[in-house]
Amino acid sequence: MSKQNQYIPSYLDAENPGPWGIFLEQVDRVAPYLGEFSEWVGTLKYPERSLIVDIPVRLDDGTIAHFEGYRVQHSLNCGPGKGGVRYHQDVTLSEVMALSAWMSVKTAVVGLPYGGAKGGIRFNPRDYSKAEVERITRRYINEISSVIGVDKDIPGPDVNTNAQTMGWMMDTYSMNAGQDCPGIVTGKPIAIGGSLGRVEATGRGVFIVGVAAARDAGIDLNGARVCIQGFGNVGSTAARLFCELGAKVIAVQDHTGSVYNSDGLPISALIEYVNEHGGVAGKPNVEEITNDEFWALETEILIPAALEGQITKDNAHNIRARIIVEGANGPTTPEADDILTNNGVVIVPDVLANAGGVTVSYFEWVQNRASFYWSEEEINQRLETIMDNAYTAVSATAAEHKVTLRTAAFITACTRILKVREVRGLYP
Incomplete structure (x- = not known):
């Protein structure tokens, strides 16, 4: 067994780990540059939580169909999990795990107080009516509600999900909670707490x-x-x-x-x-x-x-x-x-x-918590500042270590994540 495959979870195919294997290889490439934090590198190779749920839904014709849903929280070291939910017929656990891990890196690269998470449902929404997609969405959120929360894990849109999908998610969670919870998702319609500038x-x-x-x-x-x-x-x-x-x-x-x-x-x-x-x-x-x-x-x-x-x-x-x-x-x-x-x-x-999306999602979350909303011009200016600063820092790291921008981005992000892990220590 290769060194890489030592870190393939038992529920994945060790010979074909898919996108998760790509992420592990990226971590292996950056490990030599982590210095004093290298002993914590295993933290990056195991997602903190991988949830698979069954989503039973009655379709328009009266039959009951079952769909497989996922929510993976890769790292919550630096803050609540953050990551979208995708609807696609080819979604796999390996893919969602990798996407959650890339979210950990992405939020750390631009310095957001988030960890990485991701979700998905294995189906093609184009094959179903709007009412069926709504019922699938609401049941999915109900099934994962125990692991998400405004201060725990905040879903958002991804492939084949949009503002309307987020509206259904927010409403479902709020109904279960017995109170309005606009900050439970980002990428919502403006009318229910979405942020200007989020779509672009x-x-x-x-x-x-x-x-x-x-x-x-x-x-x-x-x-x-x-x-x-x-x-x-x-x-x-x-x-x-x-x-x-x-x-x-x-x-x-x-x-x-x-x-x-x-x-x-x-x-x-x-x-x-x-x-x-x-x-x-x-x-x-x-x-x-x-x-x-x-x-x-x-x-x-x-x-x-x-x-x-x-x-x-x-x-x-x-x-x-x-x-x-x-x-x-x-x-x-x-x-x-x-x-x-x-x-x-x-x-x-x-x-x-592509960290601009999660950056403005962060702005939306902050605005929801403060109940104070910014202009689109202000949001675009803040986004440009954060993205420019992040690129400048990664470019400087690449020049310092004579590595590619990808390796430099992983050095920057992984160092930040593992520094937090070292300071927090292990419990118990």
């Missing part, structure tokens, strides 16, 4: 660190080429902001296909088309290219903003981007990471690049 926060954060990385690389963004995989809130927001700065988005790929225009895609029109048709495929007056051709395009900035594991050893050799800004969680495998680094590609890692 992740994409805006990707844009902020992308601009900083381009500046460090000496890239003039006026006329620079940008390619984006994934065109939901994150990808479309980043696309719009880069275009406003003078860059041109030459290609977009999503689950329906890939579209291309060497002179730049009409982003506003593309956003409207996707909202109406559900994907980029079929957009008039643009060229459709294959997914393989998308990855091989020459570009200054590539933004993977879809699901994890999209850039692998099979396509990394073909990538001709100068900078990759990871809008998605875990889009690059460790093997691909090595290939891209050897080819001189700068990668701004997910735990830094």
Whole structure:
């Protein structure tokens, strides 16, 4: 058994640990840089709590269906757990564990007083009515209510969940608690305590660190080429902001296909088309290219903003981007990471690049607790300050240790987490 597999929980496949195995490899890579805190590194390799729940729901046709739900709390050392809930037919425990761990790193990188958590339900919401999705959501929150709380673990939106989903979650928890609990989730509608700027926060954060990385690389963004995989809130927001700065988005790929225009895609029109048709495929007056051709395009900035594991050893050799800004969680495998680094590609890692979402979620939580709400301008200014400072710190660590930005981000975050663990000690 390899050293890595010693840390695979017994309920996962030791030979194929999936995304959790990727996270463990990332921890192993950063361990030599942790110095006096290295004895605590095992803290990062075991999630504090992994909950699997059954979600029985009566469907519209009167039948009863069962769904599998998860809530994993990786680390609560630095504060309450924080992390979204995703609805997807391919969600696995390994994936949710890894996502919770990346949330621990992400919140620590930007200095938020949170730990890492994540949730998911294994189903495709597109196959169910709105009423069925609501019943699934409410039963899920009821089943995990013992491990979440305003000061314990705060869910938020993720893949295939949105403000309405959060509204159902908040209402369900509040009804059970017998009082209004707006701070139990973030990403809520504005009417029930949501924060201005939350919808665009992740994409805006990707844009902020992308601009900083381009500046460090000496890239003039006026006329620079940008390619984006994934065109939901994150990808479309980043696309719009880069275009406003003078860059041109030459290609977009999503689950329906890939579209291309060497002179730049009409982003506003593309956003409207996707909202109406559900994907980029079929957009008039643009060229459709294959997914393989998308990855091989020459570009200054590539933004993977879809699901994890999209850039692998099979396509990394073909990538001709100068900078990759990871809008998605875990889009690059460790093997691909090595290939891209050897080819001189700068990668701004997910735990830094897409931390804008959790940062504004933190703002929402703070506003809920204070019952005092900020303007969107103030929120965007605070977000820019935090993201800029985090990028500057990670970049300085990378230069100090002569490592990649990903390793530097993990050094920064893991040191913060383990320092807290050492100060708190072990109980009993």
